Amino acid sequence: RTIEEAAQSLPIVFASNFSVGVNVLSWLTRKAAELLGRDFDPEIIETHHKMKKDAPSGTAKTLAEILKTVRETKKDVPIQSIREGDVVGEHTVIFSGPGERLELTHRAASREIFARGALRAAQWIIGKPAGRYSMQDVLGL
Template sequence: MALSANKQTVIPIALCGAAGRMGREIFRAAAMSPEICIVRAYEAPGHRSLGARVGEVSIEPDDVPTFLDDCRVMVDFSAPLAAVLPHLEKAAARGVAAVVGSTGLEPAQRDRMEKLAGRIPILYAANMSLGVNLLIVLAQRAQELLGKAGFDVDVVETHHRGKKDAPSGTALMIEHHLRLVDPEVDVRHHSLRAGDVVGEHTVQFTGAGERLELTHRAGSREAFARGVMAAVHFLAGKTPGMYDMRKVLGL
Protein backbone atom coordinates (compact mmCIF):
# COMPACT_ATOMS: atom_id res chain seq x y z
CA MET A 1 0.00 0.00 0.00
CA ALA A 2 1.14 3.55 -0.72
CA LEU A 3 1.31 5.81 2.31
CA SER A 4 -1.36 8.47 2.68
CA ALA A 5 -0.01 11.83 1.51
CA ASN A 6 -1.73 13.86 4.21
CA LYS A 7 -0.14 11.84 7.02
CA GLN A 8 3.44 12.30 5.93
CA THR A 9 5.85 15.16 6.57
CA VAL A 10 8.73 13.20 5.06
CA ILE A 11 8.22 11.98 1.49
CA PRO A 12 9.09 8.26 1.28
CA ILE A 13 10.37 7.32 -2.16
CA ALA A 14 11.39 4.22 -4.08
CA LEU A 15 14.45 4.39 -6.30
CA CYS A 16 14.61 2.19 -9.41
CA GLY A 17 18.01 1.89 -11.04
CA ALA A 18 19.53 2.33 -7.60
CA ALA A 19 22.99 0.99 -8.49
CA GLY A 20 23.52 3.13 -11.59
CA ARG A 21 25.44 6.39 -11.85
CA MET A 22 22.36 8.52 -11.25
CA GLY A 23 21.05 6.16 -8.59
CA ARG A 24 24.18 6.61 -6.50
CA GLU A 25 24.01 10.39 -6.88
CA ILE A 26 20.33 10.41 -5.86
CA PHE A 27 21.19 8.49 -2.69
CA ARG A 28 23.69 11.22 -1.80
CA ALA A 29 21.22 14.01 -2.55
CA ALA A 30 18.43 12.36 -0.55
CA ALA A 31 20.75 11.94 2.43
CA MET A 32 21.09 15.74 2.52
CA SER A 33 17.35 16.39 2.11
CA PRO A 34 15.51 16.15 5.46
CA GLU A 35 12.11 15.98 3.73
CA ILE A 36 12.89 13.02 1.45
CA CYS A 37 13.67 9.47 2.52
CA ILE A 38 14.54 6.54 0.26
CA VAL A 39 12.68 3.58 1.77
CA ARG A 40 12.93 1.15 -1.18
CA ALA A 41 15.73 0.60 -3.70
CA TYR A 42 15.49 -1.65 -6.75
CA GLU A 43 17.52 -3.19 -9.53
CA ALA A 44 16.75 -5.82 -12.15
CA PRO A 45 16.61 -9.48 -11.04
CA GLY A 46 20.09 -10.98 -11.20
CA HIS A 47 21.87 -7.64 -10.91
CA ARG A 48 25.19 -7.95 -9.08
CA SER A 49 24.21 -5.20 -6.61
CA LEU A 50 21.18 -7.02 -5.20
CA GLY A 51 21.42 -7.28 -1.43
CA ALA A 52 23.93 -4.45 -1.16
CA ARG A 53 23.09 -2.03 1.61
CA VAL A 54 23.04 1.70 0.89
CA GLY A 55 22.26 3.85 3.90
CA GLU A 56 19.18 2.41 5.58
CA VAL A 57 17.99 0.23 2.69
CA SER A 58 19.09 -2.87 0.81
CA ILE A 59 18.77 -3.11 -2.97
CA GLU A 60 15.98 -5.52 -3.91
CA PRO A 61 14.91 -7.07 -7.22
CA ASP A 62 12.11 -5.11 -8.87
CA ASP A 63 9.86 -8.19 -9.12
CA VAL A 64 9.32 -8.58 -5.36
CA PRO A 65 5.65 -8.67 -4.23
CA THR A 66 6.28 -5.69 -1.94
CA PHE A 67 7.33 -3.45 -4.86
CA LEU A 68 6.58 0.20 -3.93
CA ASP A 69 5.20 -0.64 -0.48
CA ASP A 70 5.17 2.40 1.84
CA CYS A 71 6.12 4.82 -0.97
CA ARG A 72 4.52 8.04 -2.18
CA VAL A 73 6.84 8.69 -5.13
CA MET A 74 8.80 6.34 -7.39
CA VAL A 75 11.99 7.72 -8.96
CA ASP A 76 13.03 5.71 -12.01
CA PHE A 77 16.41 5.85 -13.76
CA SER A 78 16.27 2.23 -14.85
CA ALA A 79 18.43 0.56 -17.43
CA PRO A 80 17.38 -1.47 -19.35
CA LEU A 81 14.58 0.77 -20.55
CA ALA A 82 12.25 -2.22 -20.85
CA ALA A 83 11.79 -2.03 -17.07
CA VAL A 84 10.38 1.51 -17.04
CA LEU A 85 6.86 0.77 -18.31
CA PRO A 86 6.29 -2.25 -16.01
CA HIS A 87 7.37 -0.04 -13.11
CA LEU A 88 4.92 2.66 -14.19
CA GLU A 89 2.11 0.13 -14.56
CA LYS A 90 2.69 -1.02 -10.97
CA ALA A 91 2.93 2.57 -9.74
CA ALA A 92 -0.40 3.39 -11.41
CA ALA A 93 -2.02 0.33 -9.83
CA ARG A 94 -0.84 1.48 -6.39
CA GLY A 95 -1.49 5.19 -6.81
CA VAL A 96 2.20 6.09 -6.47
CA ALA A 97 3.45 9.21 -8.27
CA ALA A 98 6.44 8.76 -10.59
CA VAL A 99 9.50 10.79 -11.56
CA VAL A 100 11.10 9.27 -14.67
CA GLY A 101 14.56 10.27 -15.88
CA SER A 102 15.49 7.29 -18.06
CA THR A 103 16.38 8.44 -21.58
CA GLY A 104 16.02 6.73 -24.94
CA LEU A 105 12.33 5.85 -24.58
CA GLU A 106 10.61 4.87 -27.82
CA PRO A 107 7.52 6.80 -29.01
CA ALA A 108 5.25 3.87 -28.10
CA GLN A 109 6.67 3.87 -24.57
CA ARG A 110 6.12 7.62 -24.29
CA ASP A 111 2.52 7.19 -25.49
CA ARG A 112 1.83 4.52 -22.87
CA MET A 113 3.40 6.68 -20.17
CA GLU A 114 1.10 9.56 -21.11
CA LYS A 115 -1.93 7.27 -20.84
CA LEU A 116 -0.84 6.12 -17.39
CA ALA A 117 -0.59 9.79 -16.41
CA GLY A 118 -4.38 9.80 -16.50
CA ARG A 119 -4.22 7.72 -13.31
CA ILE A 120 -1.19 9.12 -11.45
CA PRO A 121 1.01 12.22 -11.66
CA ILE A 122 4.10 11.49 -13.78
CA LEU A 123 7.01 13.84 -14.28
CA TYR A 124 9.23 12.92 -17.21
CA ALA A 125 12.39 14.80 -18.10
CA ALA A 126 15.45 13.73 -20.03
CA ASN A 127 17.43 16.28 -18.03
CA MET A 128 16.48 17.66 -14.63
CA SER A 129 19.10 20.37 -14.17
CA LEU A 130 18.10 24.02 -13.84
CA GLY A 131 20.76 25.09 -16.34
CA VAL A 132 19.61 22.83 -19.18
CA ASN A 133 15.98 23.82 -18.76
CA LEU A 134 16.96 27.50 -18.83
CA LEU A 135 19.06 26.76 -21.94
CA ILE A 136 15.92 25.47 -23.64
CA VAL A 137 14.01 28.67 -22.84
CA LEU A 138 16.86 30.77 -24.26
CA ALA A 139 17.10 28.56 -27.35
CA GLN A 140 13.38 28.95 -27.99
CA ARG A 141 13.72 32.73 -27.83
CA ALA A 142 16.71 32.59 -30.19
CA GLN A 143 14.72 30.47 -32.64
CA GLU A 144 11.85 32.96 -32.56
CA LEU A 145 14.20 35.75 -33.62
CA LEU A 146 16.84 34.00 -35.73
CA GLY A 147 14.60 31.46 -37.43
CA LYS A 148 12.98 34.30 -39.35
CA ALA A 149 16.44 35.25 -40.65
CA GLY A 150 17.09 31.73 -41.94
CA PHE A 151 19.74 30.71 -39.41
CA ASP A 152 20.80 27.06 -39.42
CA VAL A 153 20.27 25.15 -36.16
CA ASP A 154 22.61 22.47 -34.83
CA VAL A 155 22.63 20.65 -31.49
CA VAL A 156 26.03 19.27 -30.48
CA GLU A 157 26.18 16.96 -27.46
CA THR A 158 29.07 15.14 -25.78
CA HIS A 159 28.79 12.36 -23.19
CA HIS A 160 30.94 9.64 -21.65
CA ARG A 161 31.83 6.70 -23.84
CA GLY A 162 29.42 4.40 -21.99
CA LYS A 163 26.28 6.29 -23.02
CA LYS A 164 24.42 4.23 -25.60
CA ASP A 165 21.60 6.43 -26.91
CA ALA A 166 22.42 9.07 -29.51
CA PRO A 167 21.28 11.75 -29.90
CA SER A 168 20.93 12.15 -26.16
CA GLY A 169 17.53 12.50 -24.55
CA THR A 170 18.39 16.10 -23.72
CA ALA A 171 19.26 16.87 -27.36
CA LEU A 172 15.92 15.45 -28.46
CA MET A 173 14.19 17.44 -25.71
CA ILE A 174 15.82 20.61 -27.06
CA GLU A 175 14.60 19.79 -30.57
CA HIS A 176 11.08 19.11 -29.28
CA HIS A 177 10.87 22.52 -27.64
CA LEU A 178 12.32 24.30 -30.69
CA ARG A 179 9.59 22.68 -32.78
CA LEU A 180 6.99 24.14 -30.44
CA VAL A 181 8.25 27.52 -31.65
CA ASP A 182 8.67 26.52 -35.31
CA PRO A 183 7.31 23.12 -36.42
CA GLU A 184 9.33 23.38 -39.64
CA VAL A 185 12.73 23.98 -38.03
CA ASP A 186 15.48 21.67 -39.31
CA VAL A 187 17.57 20.65 -36.29
CA ARG A 188 20.78 18.80 -37.13
CA HIS A 189 22.23 16.58 -34.39
CA HIS A 190 25.89 15.81 -33.69
CA SER A 191 26.81 13.28 -30.97
CA LEU A 192 30.22 12.62 -29.44
CA ARG A 193 31.05 9.82 -26.98
CA ALA A 194 34.38 10.26 -25.24
CA GLY A 195 36.07 9.75 -21.89
CA ASP A 196 34.03 10.40 -18.76
CA VAL A 197 32.18 13.55 -19.86
CA VAL A 198 29.02 13.88 -17.76
CA GLY A 199 27.15 15.94 -20.33
CA GLU A 200 27.62 18.94 -22.61
CA HIS A 201 25.01 20.45 -24.92
CA THR A 202 25.42 23.32 -27.36
CA VAL A 203 22.64 24.81 -29.46
CA GLN A 204 24.26 26.61 -32.38
CA PHE A 205 22.49 29.15 -34.59
CA THR A 206 24.52 29.99 -37.70
CA GLY A 207 23.75 32.76 -40.17
CA ALA A 208 25.66 34.71 -42.79
CA GLY A 209 28.79 36.06 -41.11
CA GLU A 210 27.77 35.27 -37.52
CA ARG A 211 27.11 32.42 -35.11
CA LEU A 212 25.35 32.23 -31.73
CA GLU A 213 26.17 29.35 -29.36
CA LEU A 214 24.25 28.50 -26.19
CA THR A 215 26.11 25.91 -24.10
CA HIS A 216 25.47 23.99 -20.90
CA ARG A 217 28.19 21.86 -19.31
CA ALA A 218 27.50 19.52 -16.40
CA GLY A 219 30.59 18.98 -14.26
CA SER A 220 28.95 16.28 -12.15
CA ARG A 221 25.63 14.48 -11.76
CA GLU A 222 24.97 16.44 -8.58
CA ALA A 223 23.07 19.06 -10.60
CA PHE A 224 20.75 16.37 -11.97
CA ALA A 225 20.19 14.85 -8.52
CA ARG A 226 19.25 18.25 -7.08
CA GLY A 227 16.68 18.51 -9.84
CA VAL A 228 15.31 15.08 -8.89
CA MET A 229 14.84 16.23 -5.30
CA ALA A 230 12.96 19.31 -6.53
CA ALA A 231 10.83 17.11 -8.80
CA VAL A 232 9.89 14.81 -5.91
CA HIS A 233 8.85 17.78 -3.76
CA PHE A 234 6.83 19.20 -6.64
CA LEU A 235 5.07 15.97 -7.59
CA ALA A 236 4.03 14.73 -4.14
CA GLY A 237 0.34 15.49 -3.75
CA LYS A 238 -0.21 16.58 -7.38
CA THR A 239 -3.24 15.43 -9.35
CA PRO A 240 -2.80 12.91 -12.20
CA GLY A 241 -1.22 14.28 -15.36
CA MET A 242 2.06 14.72 -17.23
CA TYR A 243 4.52 17.22 -15.78
CA ASP A 244 8.01 18.39 -16.73
CA MET A 245 10.91 20.24 -15.12
CA ARG A 246 9.89 23.58 -16.56
CA LYS A 247 6.78 23.44 -14.37
CA VAL A 248 8.92 22.51 -11.37
CA LEU A 249 11.31 25.40 -11.98
CA GLY A 250 8.65 27.93 -12.97
CA LEU A 251 10.17 28.51 -16.42
Protein backbone atom coordinates in the same frame (compact mmCIF):
# COMPACT_ATOMS: atom_id res chain seq x y z
CA ARG B 1 -0.10 0.71 -16.85
CA THR B 2 1.05 3.68 -18.90
CA ILE B 3 2.28 6.99 -17.56
CA GLU B 4 -0.77 8.71 -19.04
CA GLU B 5 -3.09 6.32 -17.19
CA ALA B 6 -1.21 6.79 -13.94
CA ALA B 7 -1.34 10.59 -14.35
CA GLN B 8 -5.14 10.41 -14.23
CA SER B 9 -4.98 9.42 -10.57
CA LEU B 10 -1.72 10.92 -9.29
CA PRO B 11 0.68 13.74 -10.09
CA ILE B 12 3.74 12.74 -12.13
CA VAL B 13 6.75 14.78 -13.21
CA PHE B 14 7.88 13.25 -16.50
CA ALA B 15 11.21 14.42 -17.92
CA SER B 16 13.94 13.02 -20.13
CA ASN B 17 16.45 15.05 -18.12
CA PHE B 18 16.03 16.31 -14.54
CA SER B 19 18.95 18.76 -14.68
CA VAL B 20 17.75 22.26 -13.86
CA GLY B 21 20.34 23.73 -16.23
CA VAL B 22 19.35 21.51 -19.17
CA ASN B 23 15.71 22.47 -18.70
CA VAL B 24 16.64 26.16 -18.71
CA LEU B 25 18.70 25.47 -21.86
CA SER B 26 15.57 23.96 -23.46
CA TRP B 27 13.56 27.06 -22.56
CA LEU B 28 16.29 29.40 -23.83
CA THR B 29 16.55 27.37 -27.06
CA ARG B 30 12.82 27.82 -27.69
CA LYS B 31 12.98 31.57 -26.99
CA ALA B 32 16.11 32.09 -29.11
CA ALA B 33 14.55 30.21 -32.04
CA GLU B 34 11.40 32.33 -31.77
CA LEU B 35 13.35 35.59 -31.63
CA LEU B 36 16.01 34.81 -34.24
CA GLY B 37 13.64 33.34 -36.82
CA ARG B 38 14.57 31.67 -40.07
CA ASP B 39 17.60 33.90 -40.75
CA PHE B 40 19.53 31.79 -38.23
CA ASP B 41 20.32 28.13 -38.88
CA PRO B 42 20.37 25.91 -35.79
CA GLU B 43 22.79 23.09 -35.05
CA ILE B 44 23.42 20.98 -31.95
CA ILE B 45 26.73 19.62 -30.70
CA GLU B 46 26.59 17.16 -27.82
CA THR B 47 29.47 15.46 -26.01
CA HIS B 48 29.36 12.58 -23.54
CA HIS B 49 31.74 9.99 -22.08
CA LYS B 50 33.07 7.32 -24.41
CA MET B 51 30.94 4.58 -22.79
CA LYS B 52 27.60 6.23 -23.65
CA LYS B 53 25.90 4.01 -26.18
CA ASP B 54 23.19 6.22 -27.68
CA ALA B 55 24.07 8.94 -30.14
CA PRO B 56 22.58 11.43 -30.36
CA SER B 57 21.51 11.66 -26.75
CA GLY B 58 17.88 11.98 -25.70
CA THR B 59 18.53 15.56 -24.62
CA ALA B 60 19.96 16.46 -28.04
CA LYS B 61 16.91 14.89 -29.71
CA THR B 62 14.60 16.87 -27.43
CA LEU B 63 16.41 20.12 -28.28
CA ALA B 64 16.15 19.29 -32.00
CA GLU B 65 12.40 18.67 -31.66
CA ILE B 66 11.97 22.04 -29.93
CA LEU B 67 13.77 23.72 -32.84
CA LYS B 68 11.72 21.86 -35.46
CA THR B 69 8.47 22.79 -33.72
CA VAL B 70 9.33 26.48 -33.36
CA ARG B 71 10.60 26.69 -36.94
CA GLU B 72 7.54 24.76 -38.18
CA THR B 73 9.61 22.44 -40.34
CA LYS B 74 10.06 18.73 -40.86
CA LYS B 75 13.71 19.28 -41.79
CA ASP B 76 16.04 17.66 -39.27
CA VAL B 77 18.32 19.87 -37.22
CA PRO B 78 21.96 18.77 -37.63
CA ILE B 79 23.30 17.05 -34.51
CA GLN B 80 26.98 16.30 -34.01
CA SER B 81 27.61 13.63 -31.36
CA ILE B 82 31.01 13.28 -29.73
CA ARG B 83 31.95 10.43 -27.38
CA GLU B 84 35.23 10.96 -25.54
CA GLY B 85 36.88 10.62 -22.16
CA ASP B 86 34.72 10.85 -19.05
CA VAL B 87 32.58 13.84 -20.04
CA VAL B 88 29.33 13.74 -18.03
CA GLY B 89 27.43 15.72 -20.63
CA GLU B 90 27.66 18.87 -22.70
CA HIS B 91 25.05 20.30 -25.06
CA THR B 92 25.54 23.34 -27.28
CA VAL B 93 22.82 24.82 -29.46
CA ILE B 94 24.28 27.03 -32.18
CA PHE B 95 22.33 29.61 -34.16
CA SER B 96 24.34 30.78 -37.19
CA GLY B 97 23.06 33.89 -38.90
CA PRO B 98 24.31 36.50 -41.34
CA GLY B 99 27.51 37.84 -39.82
CA GLU B 100 26.90 36.48 -36.31
CA ARG B 101 26.55 33.34 -34.26
CA LEU B 102 24.85 32.63 -30.93
CA GLU B 103 25.85 29.62 -28.82
CA LEU B 104 23.93 28.34 -25.80
CA THR B 105 25.85 25.72 -23.79
CA HIS B 106 25.15 23.57 -20.75
CA ARG B 107 27.95 21.51 -19.17
CA ALA B 108 27.26 18.88 -16.54
CA ALA B 109 30.26 18.54 -14.24
CA SER B 110 28.66 15.87 -12.04
CA ARG B 111 25.81 13.37 -12.23
CA GLU B 112 24.60 14.77 -8.90
CA ILE B 113 22.75 17.49 -10.83
CA PHE B 114 20.22 14.94 -12.06
CA ALA B 115 19.47 13.78 -8.51
CA ARG B 116 19.18 17.38 -7.29
CA GLY B 117 16.71 18.16 -10.06
CA ALA B 118 14.69 15.02 -9.28
CA LEU B 119 14.57 16.00 -5.59
CA ARG B 120 13.43 19.49 -6.54
CA ALA B 121 10.67 17.96 -8.68
CA ALA B 122 9.65 15.61 -5.84
CA GLN B 123 9.37 18.52 -3.39
CA TRP B 124 7.45 20.65 -5.90
CA ILE B 125 4.87 17.99 -6.77
CA ILE B 126 3.71 17.44 -3.18
CA GLY B 127 0.04 18.41 -2.98
CA LYS B 128 -0.40 18.93 -6.74
CA PRO B 129 -3.53 17.53 -8.39
CA ALA B 130 -3.32 14.42 -10.57
CA GLY B 131 -1.74 15.08 -13.95
CA ARG B 132 1.41 14.89 -16.00
CA TYR B 133 3.89 17.67 -15.28
CA SER B 134 7.26 18.59 -16.78
CA MET B 135 10.44 20.06 -15.35
CA GLN B 136 9.38 23.27 -17.11
CA ASP B 137 6.35 23.27 -14.78
CA VAL B 138 8.57 22.60 -11.77
CA LEU B 139 10.80 25.55 -12.71
CA GLY B 140 7.94 27.88 -13.61
CA LEU B 141 9.14 28.29 -17.20
